[in-house]
Amino acid sequence: MSDDISHPNPPQPGPARPFSGAERDAVYRAIHERRDVRGQFLPDPIPDEVLMRLLGAAHAAPSVGLMQPWNFIVIRSDAVRRDIRAAFDRANDEARAMFPPERQALYSQLKLQGITEAPVNLCITCDRTRGGAVVLGRTHDRDTDLYSTACAVQNLWLAARAEGIGVGWVSIIRDADLRAILNIPDHVVPVAYLCLGHVRELYDQPELQARGWAKRHPLEQMIFHESWAQD
Numbered sequence: 001m002s003d004d005i006s007h008p009n010p011p012q013p014g015p016a017r018p019f020s021g022a023e024r025d026a027v028y029r030a031i032h033e034r035r036d037v038r039g040q041f042l043p044d045p046i047p048d049e050v051l052m053r054l055l056g057a058a059h060a061a062p063s064v065g066l067m068q069p070w071n072f073i074v075i076r077s078d079a080v081r082r083d084i085r086a087a088f089d090r091a092n093d094e095a096r097a098m099f100p101p102e103r104q105a106l107y108s109q110l111k112l113q114g115i116t117e118a119p120v121n122l123c124i125t126c127d128r129t130r131g132g133a134v135v136l137g138r139t140h141d142r143d144t145d146l147y148s149t150a151c152a153v154q155n156l157w158l159a160a161r162a163e164g165i166g167v168g169w170v171s172i173i174r175d176a177d178l179r180a181i182l183n184i185p186d187h188v189v190p191v192a193y194l195c196l197g198h199v200r201e202l203y204d205q206p207e208l209q210a211r212g213w214a215k216r217h218p219l220e221q222m223i224f225h226e227s228w229a230q231d
């Protein structure tokens with residue numbers, strides 16, 4: 001059953017305007033040159049209009065049923081960033097201990113956050129109640145609101161690369177600490193805690209790969225045809 005047929009004046013799509021070669025290259029460049037930034041933040045403030053463009057990119061993300069479940073908690077205060085940093089330090093000690101002993105020395109050498117160096121921190125949250133009890137597209141997978149919020153994070157991350165702003169995602173924090181420090185209510189999930197700031201230098205590959213912690217897999221290994229491939 002569709003009510004489109006009886007719609008007196010159905011909306012019509014406009015032309016799919018093609019990208020020029022340069023525009024297309026710029027999109028791929030942002031994708032491939034985006035990096036997770038931990039140690040290269042400059043102290044220069046991020047102008048409000050730049051931050052608003054980044055938040056506009058996040059807010060333009062796809063979302064299940066157009067739910068737009070996100071909010072953006074903008075954090076500039078030294079006191080809050082110090083509290084978050086302390087929460088990270090506690091969690092990072094726990095995290096290190098979870099790895100096999102032979103990996104712990106290398107883990108200790110990794111810088112995994114730039115919370116106090118980055119002039120802006122941003123917590124992107126997901127309000128699981130937005131849009132009411134039944135949301136189009138979320139009926140059979142409740143977590144699609146969380147996936148939508150991750151799409152917003154990635155939009156911001158790519159736009160930031162184009163703006164010369166580095167972004168670092170910090171997930172080594174206990175959920176309860178984040179909730180307490182930022183006063184986040186129970187029906188809202190903090191999806192991403194991000195550090196933002198200008199950067200002059202970026203790695204040309206994932207820093208975890210450059211430091212010998214992990215390797216990027218070849219694309220060919222990730223593609224299956226018709227069904228999950230057996231080994």
Ligand SMILES: Cc1cc2c(cc1C)N(C[C@H](O)[C@H](O)[C@H](O)COP(=O)(O)O)c1[nH]c(=O)[nH]c(=O)c1N2
Nearest residue numbers: 034035036038111112113169170171172206207208
């Ligand atoms: C959900 C999620 C959570 C985290 C990350 C990413 C994502 C997607 N990453 C960054 C991650 O290590 C990085 O993206 C990969 O190593 C690939 O590097 P590039 O992003 O290509 O530079 C990350 N990095 C870090 O130093 N501390 C962290 O807590 C996290 N947490």
